[in-house]
Amino acid sequence: MDLNAAADAYAATPLLNCLLREAAEPAGGGVHRLRGSGRLLRVHGGRRPGRPELRTADGWRPLSHAELVKLTSDELGRFTGITNDELPVEIADSRDTIAALLTARRTARPPTDPYLLSEQSLVMGHPHHPAPKARGGAPAASWLPYAPEAHARFPLLFLGVREDQCAEEGGRAAADAVDSLADALDGPRAPAGYRLLPAHPWQLELVAARPAVREALGDGRLVRLGESRLPAWPTASIRTLYVPDDSADLFVKFSLDVRITNDVRRLWRHDLLKLRRTDAAVEAGFAALRRSGSRAAWLADRGYRTAGFAFEELAVLVRDGLRAHTAPGATPLLAAALAEGYPGSPLSATTDPAAWWRAYLREVVPPVLELFDRHGVVLEAHLQNTLVAVDAAGMPVQALFRDAEGVKLLPDLPRAAAWQRLVYCLVVNHLTEIADELATRHPESAPLLWPAAREEFLRYATTHHLPEITDLLTSPSLPGKTNLLLRWTHADGADARYIPLPNSLK
Known part of the structure; x- marks a missing residue:
């Protein structure tokens, strides 16, 4: 299979899974009746459907990926009565992202560590999302250096935020964890009067020109310190990086002003402000589990640091690494x-x-x-x-x-x-x-x-x-999340809606 055919196949599977689950009814033999028009669609491959064919007066007609996207848009418009010009573009972007990833993976060097290899192995991604690999429509050159699926590893950028402009929560443990990144990655230290603020290079590219950040860089509230000598490793979530250093062993999670699946992946203020309450409740639960003999572990979110003038855009969250918990x-x-x-x-x-x-x-x-x-x-x-x-x-x-x-x-x-x-x-x-x-x-x-x-x-x-x-x-059914309809109807990414699926546990 050539690269374009492989990209089409990877991209078609989750889109078909969504279309068949949310807007079609099984008609037997791999055939499904689309609810919007009543047309018949045939697929092959079971849990990873592919090679879609549309029933016409002349028999079964194979659909290209572009034709499948057009069919999906037409069906959803008929089914919901709502139009959406954005989602077809997002689906096409996801497919083009896969093509770029497949090209990069031909020459990329995979990590030798089994854990990192697993984090960087998701070429298809979420099997029930219409555009699991979309990267905001940006050119591949802007995001490929940071893509886990391309086996990326890259240095962090380090900023200094003036102490009176620094906002953080999590106490000394969180502050020490952020500061330890300079040692772990051999990065620059903050000068006197400043606090160290690690930054994801892609995120900084996206927000550096915004007024709050540009003005802070101009008046000295924020300074560029340089990049680390050693790399961090992006995990499957893209914006969370692993620092597997003996002195740190941390995950660091950043804002990323790009829509990944259902949400723009920013560290939102309301989530950061409730972080300690939530994480403390979870930690208490896992502590009780350990006392009862359970091996289960929780990778705690220790706290965050950011700049008050760009609270969400420049936030960094520190999470426990693996070594102490595995x-x-x-x-x-x-x-x-x-x-x-x-x-x-x-x-x-x-x-x-x-x-x-x-x-x-x-x-x-x-x-x-x-x-x-x-x-x-x-x-x-x-x-x-x-x-x-x-x-x-x-x-x-x-x-x-x-x-x-x-x-x-x-x-x-x-x-x-x-x-x-x-x-x-x-x-x-x-x-x-x-x-x-x-x-x-x-x-x-x-x-x-x-x-x-x-x-x-x-x-x-x-x-x-x-x-x-x-x-x-x-129960005769289980709840299946409707990611396709959520995106088509412009619903909030956190607004889960479900349809009944047959219950395999019954």
């Missing part, structure tokens, strides 16, 4: 990488997929249920916020969770809505994708996977009174 001898891997598949994945190497799956469930499911049940914490335990550590034989031995920004607390969110969010993230977005990938690689295991998952939920229910589990296991 079980001895285990290797953490990104769950999203396990679901998409990549060279070296333990899913392809396992000789006992049923045992592998049971071990995976045992590490991932109970902590999420326990945090909800005992502590009122709703982890956003989807594929990108979950790491699964495996032993030398590739068996799951620990789950690690991250991202306080996505965590919800009871009673801030009504209990029914909180449980729906938990089920979507954990079961639909996460377990379904891992199970499907395991069944694809090991078809003989397919009949065993969902009974084992049901058993894991029942096992928790036997020792804990969580009535929602009974409802989950008897």
Whole structure:
């Protein structure tokens, strides 16, 4: 398959998944009736659909990627009564991004570290988003040097923010963590009267010309100090970088004024101001888990630093690294990488997929249920916020969770809505994708996977009174997030809407 054909195939799969889930009905044999027009669309490939064909008077006509985008736009316009000129451009941008990534990956040097390799392996991305790889329509040359999928690694830029203009929260631990980046990456130090402010080079390119930043650079409230000599590594979220240094071992998360999937990925003021409350609640829950013998770990968001005159644009958040939290001898891997598949994945190497799956469930499911049940914490335990550590034989031995920004607390969110969010993230977005990938690689295991998952939920229910589990296991449906319709109807990125999907746990 040539590069353009491969890019079309990668881009078509998530778009088709969305279109078929949200705006079509199955008609048998890989054929689906589109709800907007009643036209018939045929696809091939099961969980990774491709090669779409439209039924015409002359038979089945193959659709190019551009034709599929046009068909999707026409169908959604008919189905919703709403027009949208932005999303088709975003979908095309996602496809072109994939083409640029595939080109770059031909000559890029992958990381040798298994964890970093997993973070940088997502070529397709979110399997149920219409434009998972869009980069804001910018030319590839502007973002490719910072793309994890292209195996990027790059130095941080260091700014100095005048002390009276510095805003931060998280106490001495967070401040020390930010300052430690200069040592870890061999970067410049802040001069007297200034605080060190690391910056993502792409973000600084995007905001440097804005009045608040430009004026601060002109009058000395903000100064450029230079770049680090050593690189940091972008993870799958693009704006979060890993610094795997002995003296730091940190993740650093930046604002990025680019729409990635549903949201512009900025560190919003309201999220930063509630960060410590949220993270403290999660840390308390995981501390209780550890006291009960659980191996599950939380990568805490320690705090942030920014400039008061550009609070969101220049914010940097520091998060715990891996070394202090990963079980001895285990290797953490990104769950999203396990679901998409990549060279070296333990899913392809396992000789006992049923045992592998049971071990995976045992590490991932109970902590999420326990945090909800005992502590009122709703982890956003989807594929990108979950790491699964495996032993030398590739068996799951620990789950690690991250991202306080996505965590919800009871009673801030009504209990029914909180449980729906938990089920979507954990079961639909996460377990379904891992199970499907395991069944694809090991078809003989397919009949065993969902009974084992049901058993894991029942096992928790036997020792804990969580009535929602009974409802989950008897409900005819699970909530599926409608990412295509959310983007088409211009909904807020945080506004989750769901449609019912068949319940594999029943």
